[in-house]
Amino acid sequence: xxxxxxxxxxxxxxxxxxxxxxxxxxxxxxxxxxxxxxxxxxxxxxxxxxxxxxxxxxxxxxxxxxxxxxxxxxxxxxxxxxxxxxxxxxxxxxxxxxxxxxxxxxxxxxxxxxxxxxxxxxxxxxxxxxxxxxxxxxxxxxxxxxxxxxxxxxxxxxxxxxxxxxxxxxxxxxxxxxxxxxxxxxxxxxxxxxxxxxxxxxxxxxxxxxxxxxxxxxxxxxxxxxxxxxxxxxxxxxxxxx
Amino acid sequence: xxxxxxxxxxxxxxxxxxxxxxxxxxxxxxxxxxxxxxxxxxxxxxxxxxxxxxxxxxxxxxxxxxxxxxxxxxxxxxxxxxxxxxxxxxxxxxxxxxxxxxxxxxxxxxxxxxxxxxxxxxxxxxxxxxxxxxxxxxxxxxxxxxxxxxxxxxxxxxxxxxxxxxxxxxxxxxxxxxxxxxxxxxxxxxxxxxxxxxxxxxxxxxxxxxxxxxxxxxxxxxxxxxxxxxxxxxxxxxxxxxxxxxxxxxxxxxxxxxxxxxxxxxxxxxxxxxxxxxxxxxxxxxx
Numbered sequence: 001x002x003x004x005x006x007x008x009x010x011x012x013x014x015x016x017x018x019x020x021x022x023x024x025x026x027x028x029x030x031x032x033x034x035x036x037x038x039x040x041x042x043x044x045x046x047x048x049x050x051x052x053x054x055x056x057x058x059x060x061x062x063x064x065x066x067x068x069x070x071x072x073x074x075x076x077x078x079x080x081x082x083x084x085x086x087x088x089x090x091x092x093x094x095x096x097x098x099x100x101x102x103x104x105x106x107x108x109x110x111x112x113x114x115x116x117x118x119x120x121x122x123x124x125x126x127x128x129x130x131x132x133x134x135x136x137x138x139x140x141x142x143x144x145x146x147x148x149x150x151x152x153x154x155x156x157x158x159x160x161x162x163x164x165x166x167x168x169x170x171x172x173x174x175x176x177x178x179x180x181x182x183x184x185x186x187x188x189x190x191x192x193x194x195x196x197x198x199x200x201x202x203x204x205x206x207x208x209x210x211x212x213x214x215x216x217x218x219x220x221x222x223x224x225x226x227x228x229x230x231x232x233x234x235x236x237x238x239x240x241x242x
Numbered sequence: 243x244x245x246x247x248x249x250x251x252x253x254x255x256x257x258x259x260x261x262x263x264x265x266x267x268x269x270x271x272x273x274x275x276x277x278x279x280x281x282x283x284x285x286x287x288x289x290x291x292x293x294x295x296x297x298x299x300x301x302x303x304x305x306x307x308x309x310x311x312x313x314x315x316x317x318x319x320x321x322x323x324x325x326x327x328x329x330x331x332x333x334x335x336x337x338x339x340x341x342x343x344x345x346x347x348x349x350x351x352x353x354x355x356x357x358x359x360x361x362x363x364x365x366x367x368x369x370x371x372x373x374x375x376x377x378x379x380x381x382x383x384x385x386x387x388x389x390x391x392x393x394x395x396x397x398x399x400x401x402x403x404x405x406x407x408x409x410x411x412x413x414x415x416x417x418x419x420x421x422x423x424x425x426x427x428x429x430x431x432x433x434x435x436x437x438x439x440x441x442x443x444x445x446x447x448x449x450x451x452x453x454x455x456x457x458x459x460x461x462x463x464x465x466x467x468x469x470x471x472x473x474x475x476x477x478x479x480x481x482x483x484x485x486x487x488x489x490x491x492x493x494x495x496x497x498x499x500x501x502x503x504x505x506x507x508x509x510x511x512x513x514x515x516x517x518x519x520x521x522x523x524x525x526x527x528x529x
Contacts, residue, residue, distance in 0.1 A: 014296055212373055
């Protein structure tokens, strides 16, 4: 497929949809080229990289460790395995964070196609970046749609997912223990679960992977919206679909 | 934040952000030409490497076991990735009817086709409706499918006509029920027994249930639990669950195999994705 006139626009639209879906993931996702240069990053990854805490991007667009200022090791990956085998291949690293927060979990995995490996702009590897300190926050509207949670119930559900106890929920929400117990009963009733443990598992299973797309009202901190910093390497080229 | 970069020639690069809801909501003009422009320019000038990114993006969804289906305003399926086809073919929760429309196997509330239509129309007439989540019951009595219907994007057909396309994402919970022991090992150094224990805990089982299922005595279970607390740096079961769940999606990728080779495609579904160029279909992708 070498078409940029007819199918090309369609391709671009579909790419926009697929990458838009990856933008919803709670895990940071980065696509890097063979030299370790950043080709694409989703929202969660941008937030992590913008924090300059553990992993960042250097002036040459390459993925870089904040600590010890060395590049993300891509070369190793190309020598170790030619192509991702069918039973999978990936590697977990823990990256120290100067701020003292828990280490970032960084998983790198080769893409299954790479051509001759000399193409700089071909996504060569995926890098997943998981911030263990990042709370999973489920949007109120999503919980309301699915389970009919009220606002306070939704807040409590989010606190429980952070690992809070009922006492902590009382303190953070400024409610009495009896009120908290009532909310807890409602949460269990509405989800059909039998205990705090099952409730947390259900919420994580249903909402742990994806964020709801941002709703304009909630983006309150910055009137101009988050700064979008990463761009696809911009270069005209003819592409041949293998 | 100081990360704003410019291209090698000094000119600012076009941004490629493909976020759907937020950006469009911020746009002031709702003129249709303007929207077409937004949709097309997100990926920059025509000759960029969007085909590479598309392929990588699709592979990525496969690795995560996330199903993506794209429908037009009348629920007609325009595109489905392999995970989606797998679930659609099984007819367990979501299915394709004889006219090529996406529907639910059992009645859902709200009705999927109605949601899709409303969202597609919301693109023409902006409203508050941006993203709808539906719990779709499954005939097999498995955990309901959580189906997210996202705000529509514009998709050009081969004749370059633009139409609203509604992306729909869902995933198979069972796939994430237990992740391979090797994946727990790395970094956390769980033993095989601890990994099994962790997987059971993540299904919502209590300590006693876990012990019973593994056929171990309670003190052994408590010992495993203590080790899990120590290795993850947590103190309570809920806290442990929270920590385990946050990492599971990323970890599941480490050893997940690509499903490309194993998913059989039914001709019925295959026929209904004919509107997109052949290069989007699974054969091209799995090669």
